[in-house]
Amino acid sequence: MTEAPQALEAPVGPDWPRLEPATTYLRFPLAPHELAANVTPVGDLFVLAHLGVPRVDREAWSLEIGGLVDRPQRLRMRDLEALPMKSVEAFLQCAGNPATPTVPARLVGNVHWRGVSLATVLDAAGISPQARFVWTYGLDRGEFMGTRVGRYLKDLPIERARSADALIAFELNGAPLTPEHGYPARLVVPGFYGTNSVKWLYRMELSRTRAQGLFTTTLYNDPEEGTGPEPALRAVWSVAPESLIVSPGPGAQIARPAGTDTVEVWGWAWGDADIAQAEVSFDGGLQWTRARLEPRRGRAWQRFSADWSPRATGPAEIQCRATDTVGRTQPRTGARNAIHTVSVTVRDAL
Ligand SMILES: Nc1nc2c(c(=O)[nH]1)N[C@H]1C(S)=C(S)[C@@H](COP(=O)(O)O)O[C@H]1N2
Numbered sequence: 001m002t003e004a005p006q007a008l009e010a011p012v013g014p015d016w017p018r019l020e021p022a023t024t025y026l027r028f029p030l031a032p033h034e035l036a037a038n039v040t041p042v043g044d045l046f047v048l049a050h051l052g053v054p055r056v057d058r059e060a061w062s063l064e065i066g067g068l069v070d071r072p073q074r075l076r077m078r079d080l081e082a083l084p085m086k087s088v089e090a091f092l093q094c095a096g097n098p099a100t101p102t103v104p105a106r107l108v109g110n111v112h113w114r115g116v117s118l119a120t121v122l123d124a125a126g127i128s129p130q131a132r133f134v135w136t137y138g139l140d141r142g143e144f145m146g147t148r149v150g151r152y153l154k155d156l157p158i159e160r161a162r163s164a165d166a167l168i169a170f171e172l173n174g175a176p177l178t179p180e181h182g183y184p185a186r187l188v189v190p191g192f193y194g195t196n197s198v199k200w201l202y203r204m205e206l207s208r209t210r211a212q213g214l215f216t217t218t219l220y221n222d223p224e225e226g227t228g229p230e231p232a233l234r235a236v237w238s239v240a241p242e243s244l245i246v247s248p249g250p251g252a253q254i255a256r257p258a259g260t261d262t263v264e265v266w267g268w269a270w271g272d273a274d275i276a277q278a279e280v281s282f283d284g285g286l287q288w289t290r291a292r293l294e295p296r297r298g299r300a301w302q303r304f305s306a307d308w309s310p311r312a313t314g315p316a317e318i319q320c321r322a323t324d325t326v327g328r329t330q331p332r333t334g335a336r337n338a339i340h341t342v343s344v345t346v347r348d349a350l
C-alpha cells in the first residue's frame with residue numbers, strides 16, 4: 001500500500017471535461033441586507049470557481065478512493081445512489097479572496113444538501129490506521145494567481161471527514177446540483193469554510209500528511225495568533241463565529257419610535273462551534289446588548305433579533321457580534337469575521 005504521488009501537473013486526458021468558462025468564475029449577488037430568506041435560493045447563492053466550471057457527464061463520472069485504504073474503490077453514480085440518502089441544512093460561507101484573508105467578504109448563505117454520508121463511503125474502503133488526512137480532488141484545472149494546477153485539491157483532517165454531517169452531495173435545495181455548484185457530485189463539509197467543500201469531486205486519497213499545494217498549504221492558511229517571528233499557519237478550515245445584520249439595511253431612514261415602540265434589528269449568526277450569544281450595539285461598540293437567538297438546528301445559521309429604541313435623531317451605527325461556546329468572538333477589524341456595521345439615520349416621525 002503506497003501513497004499515490006501528488007501530481008499537481010496531472011496530464012489532461014481526452015476524457016477530462018471541458019471547462020466553461022475556463023477561468024475564475026464568481027457570482028456575488030446578495031448583500032447582507034438582501035439575505036432575508038432563511039434558506040437561500042440557489043439563484044441567489046454565491047458561486048466561487050477558482051479555475052472555471054467543468055461540464056461533467058454524469059454517466060461517464062466516477063469517484064476513486066485510494067491511498068491508505070484496504071480496498072481502493074471506483075464508484076459509479078449508481079453505486080452511490082444505492083447507499084442511504086441523508087439531508088443536511090447548513091450555512092455555506094466563502095472565506096473570501098485568499099490573497100486578502102483579513103478582509104471580510106460576507107459571502108454566506110444557508111442551504112439544504114442531500115447526498116450520502118462521506119463517512120460511510122470512506123469506511124467502506126477500509127481506512128488504514130495511519131491515515132490522518134483525506135485529500136479531495138475536483139475535476140477543475142487551470143491557472144490561478146499565476147500558478148498552473150492540474151486539478152483543484154484540498155485536504156481535511158480525517159476526524160472531520162468522518163463527522164456525522166459531512167456529505168458527498170448530489171442535490172442543493174431539493175434539485176440536482178447545477179454545473180456551477182458542482183454537478184454531479186461535490187463534498188459538503190458543514191462548519192468548514194466553503195473552500196473545503198470540493199465541487200466536481202472525482203478522487204479522494206487517504207494520507208498520513210497534509211497535501212502540499214496551491215489551495216492547501218500555500219493559499220488558505222492564516223498566521224496563528226501570538227506566535228514568534230515565524231508564525232505557525234492554521235489551515236482555513238473551521239468557521240470562526242460570525243454574524244451580520246439583515247435589517248435595517250445600510251442607509252435606512254428610520255422614524256424615531258414613539259413611546260415604548262421599538263425598531264427591530266435582526267440578522268444571522270453562525271460558526272463551526274455552537275453560538276453562545278449574539279449581541280448588538282447602537283453606539284459604535286461601547287455598549288452591547290444581548291439579542292434573542294433562535295436555537296441552533298445542526299449547522300444552519302441562527303436568527304437573532306433585538307429591540308432598539310433610538311433616543312436621538314441623526315446618524316447611527318448598528319453593529320452585531322457573535323460569541324461561541326469556546327469563548328471566541330468577532331474582532332472589530334482585521335479579520336475575515338470582523339464585526340459588521342450598518343449606518344442608518346434616525347429621523348423624527350412625521
Ligand atoms: N473543485 C472546486 N471546488 C470548490 C472551489 C473550486 O474552485 N473548485 N471553490 C471553493 C470555494 S472557495 C467555495 S467558497 C465554495 C463555493 O461553493 P458554491 O460555488 O457552490 O457556492 O466551493 C469550493 N469548492
Ligand SMILES: [Mo]
Pocket residue numbers: 048093094095096194195
Ligand atoms: Mo471560497
